[in-house]
Amino acid sequence: MRHISFKSLTIFALGTSLAFISCSKDEDDENVNPATTQNGNGSSFSLNSQVDALGTVSLPNNFSVPNVYDVTQGGAFYPGAYKGQKRRVAQLQEIADSSRNEPINWDIRAALENSNRNSFQSADAQGDSDLRTKIDELNYDNGNTAIADRFAELADSLVMSSKNYATTASNGVAGMITTGSKRRHVSAKGLEYIQMLEKGLYGALLYDQMVDDYLSASQSGDQNPGGNHEGDPDYSTEGTARQHAFDEAFGYLAVDPLTYPNASNSSNGDGKFIANYTFDFSDEIEAEFGVNPAQKLMDAFIFGRSVLKAGQGLGPSGEQIDESHLNAAIADIKLYTEIGLACAAYHYLNDAIKDVTDEDKVHHLSEALAFIYALSFNSEGLLSESQAHNALIELGWSSTDPSLSGVYEVNLWEVSDTQMESAKSILNQAYPGFGNIDL
Secondary structure, X not given: OOOOOOEOOEOOOOOOOOOOOOOOOOOOHHHOOHHHOEOOXXXXXXXXXXHHHOOOOOOHHHOOOOOOOOOOOOOOOOOOOOHHHHHHHHHHHHHHHHOOOXXXXXXXXXXXXXXXXXXXXXXXXXXXXXXXXXXXXXXXXOOOOHHHHHHHHHHHHHHHHXXXXXXXXXXXXXXXXXXXXXXXXXXXXXXXXXXXXXXXXHHHHHHHHHHHHHOOOOOOOOOOOOOOEOOOXXXXXXXXXXXXXXXXXHHOOOEOOOOOOOOOOOOOOOEOHHHHHHHHOHHHHHHHHOOOHHHHHXXXXXXHHHHHHHOOEOOHHHOOOOHHHHHHHHHHHHHHHHHXXXXXXXXXXHHHHHOOOHHHHHHHHHHHHHHHHHOOOOOOOOOOHHHHHHHHHHOOOOOOOOOHHHHHHOOHHHOOHHHHHHHHHHHHHHOOOHHHOOO
């Protein structure tokens, strides 16, 4: 994986950028790059960077765009902070790690709430943060906590299923499945609760908080009442109100800000969770579409934060932000984050179709279900919430219940290759061309 460095004061467009090329149906239609065609929703589908499409950009105050996202003292974006996001990422990691215990020996529902602020052992996970309240935030309809409640129930199911660790799981029998050196708790219907819990929270926590909250107009955008004002009372520790919101979005990406994507590290590129999957499939996407999602994702975060830093001022009259520049960065972040999740969904469906043993199949299907569900947590995503539900229905999810409760109707032992291909066909409507890649 290559690393593209920003040049001082400028952002260079791809020499062969296709971002604004329109495509028409003609005799060469079969050769049209799917990244520049229409998707199944009738909207324009392009994997090309909107930041690159800006061409050469000069930022105010002779600000030089750095190569890394550094909010620490001495860094280009100082002051800045995203401590709460780091804690929640560490908490989710500790929960995922605990799922390997036989049996699981702590209350994961209580860990999600972290009510007494003492549920976690690792120093990084300790402190005044919890996962539950952030999941609740996406339930903006008058305090409805249904989604967070369903995750709490899933946590209970995970802990209960671990009590069957001495039993070999099979169709209709809850217990353990063994794939290679891995042992995993599954339900009688073959569902690995931890996959649905962890990867589901990639959507309902990390993805939602990033793209639908902190990158919204009212947070890092121009409708934040605190503005990009250096006189903000928290400026010395957090930067301006808009900068702080943007940093918090970055925190949920869960990467090393100085090294991601790390070309020398073929395992994870110095990122966790969503960023890990975006990195893992970037080479395949680049080979097909000429765009490297992990690199473009990091470039967009660095450029967007540079726009805010360069344009800060003392009061509205002193602020100098070209909102189109920031909006281009935000659009790229939303796109390439979604692409990472989508690639993972395809990958696990493909693996499940190829699997020879039922044990491998239910493992990969558990992950596929979780990633498709996670994709529904973006109000502006290429894959709509209804499309995500339709893809899940093809795999046996409740047709009347799109919530997390719908997963309990799926019997993963009995899902057929035909069902999985049908789910992929629905994903292909949102991501044309992805179904042809060996993800």
